[in-house]
Amino acid sequence: MNRVIIIGGGIGGAATALALSRAGFEPVVYERTKELREVGAGIALWANATHILKNLGLLEEAKQVGYLTTNYQFNSQHGKELVNVSIDRFELPVVGIHRAALHQLLWRNVPGDKFRLGETFERLELQHNQVHAYFASGLRVEGDALIGADGLRSRVRSAILGDEPPTYRNFKTWRGLTDYVPNKYRPGYIQEFLGPGQGFGFMMLGKGKMYWYAAMTAPEAQPDAAVGRKKELETIYQDWFPTIPELIAATDEADILTTDLYDRPPTQPWSQQNITLLGDAAHPMLPTMGQGACTALEDAYVIAKCLREQPNPIAAFQQYESLRFPRTKAIVEQSLQSAKMGEFKNPLAVQLRNTFIKLMASAISSSFTSLHAYRA
Template identity: 75%
Template sequence: MPTNKKIIIIGGGIGGAATALALHRIGLEAVVYEQTKQLREVGAGIALWANATHILKNFGLLEEALGVGYVTTNYQFNSQNGKELVNIPVDGFELPVIAIHRAELHQLLWRNVPNENFVLGQTFEKLEIAENKVCAHFSSGLIVEGNALIGADGLRSRVQDALKCHAPLIYRNFKTWRGLTDYVPRGYRPGYIQEFLGGGQGFGFMMLGKGRMYWYAVATATEGQPDAPIGRRKELESMFQDWFASVPELIAATDEANILTTDLYDRPPTKPWSKQNITLLGDAAHPMLPTMGQGACTALEDAFVVAKCLKQPFNPTLAFQQYELERFPRTKAMVEQSLRAGKMGELHHPLSVAVRNTFMKLMGATISSSFKSLHAYRA
């Protein structure tokens, strides 16, 4: 049995920071190696559903999250002109649903871990396994040895590449934009996430903490499609000009610099995602579309479970097998459900869109029940 147990974590985003915190809480040394030179989380807002706030409660961070986030009570789906299709109450759990800026969540996690457990400006290159140790090599020339290694380095994981255990990413024909503004539209309903569905396009928004509004837009597009020459904001204003009034209002009120854009990818769920004393976590293990809002939430679940599996007796190989066994069915369901939801957004023909909207209205109770069971899960 090793006397000094060190876990190397590659990637300092939400998944990596949460894992470092979870391992620190059970007395294991976990050191995060992050390629950026400043520990920060880019992006905008996320919804922490009850399955994720359960993890924050176990970390002792729920009250702090409530202090910087905003409690969400309903998830409302609408047609593009604002006609309600489904209205799902999400405040019936024993735990709250919190809308929060990604950076606020990131800070909550990493400031509860000693600063020396984060090593910045280190780009992972390769790994080696020798007996019960793993060595991580970085582009700077740094070589680090540990008892185990966890790849939490995101969608294009270098650790995943080193393990050669997964198929390539699949582009799902959607481009997304995310915006942040202090403007609150006239049509906003307090406590609501409001989502609007059109033909091959969608738009949603929610209140975060500190009076900020987060919005997201999505549209079918070719992979790598560049911004329009007129700029992101004007392109979006043109795309959504005849939608429910709050949509063009929010776009117009957002500075161009506060609009981010990315292509959307996932990967069919496959295993193994572990090899001996090395495993993957979050998007590195199970990238999914954002349609169910479960990317960060499942990364928090992963962190909690992998720490639970690494408790004494300390055996990383067996622990990672158990972790994967427990997490694969859950994350597989999330990836597949997120993809199905995405497929519903690909419809372009007005008749197909009308049929989809009618179906959603008729199946409102079933959709609500499925939604609640998804978030009732407790890792």
């Protein structure tokens, strides 16, 4: 068992290619875009993910292009502190990093011949323990195993599990990136503000970049307001904590992305024979716990470990799934639970939620600890 086909060259696919190369396999990544470019904005790599980077020998570089994060603070919409969790209590750091910087770090360490760009996966066939993958260009490749790391609307997932669409969770989100650092920003902090059916958060990334995100309950596929994204957000958040409208005003319209939020109720199996799924293709989750990219890194590392221990890919993928399912199921459910706390709109319900969060401070802190103390 040697040749592994990976569909999708995002963070999960690139990390898998790197982990497999290091473990002595021959992975080849097929990515539909013509250049390796990770869009999006910032992510927090919690200790469970920096553990993976350390094992892949990339942690020091990640720290150089990222920013060390020490606290996670929840506040009311006007800036009254509800909970302040210190997140630098582990043997490993929490790093705020731009998605593109992490992506680059991963694929720069994978030999160049392991990536085939501009190849759109269409279908697959199983023949005599070999997987045959067919692409829109007419390319056909075969391998001993295939891993679908092709995201929320994974074509590999559809091929092996059917076309069940992901679940819209009634939230729309905006993400912005700016060089402007507000003078009230507390160094090392992720600061989150909770209002009626809305939230806003920001954190520092490497290279002096500030990353912010906003979320609001909304119907699916709601178009941008006629005035444009930036103006719409300035209006929505005008009377929030003063740093928030400042950050929006300092961001170029072109640097504001918007997406609807989806997940899938956790179900098994993810695998069929010598084909399996990874990251969002297997267990898409809401961003409320900040674990999407982190769990994809864990998946990549575990899959390489299982293939090293089990020469038969069918047995290896079963082992991988049984190791990963309980953890990712818990995080998907926790992320959804956390999002539901953000749905309250009635002022009294919002006040009760904020009081509840304050009362639950130590429970919130210990749930953060157990989530990030995991070492794949």
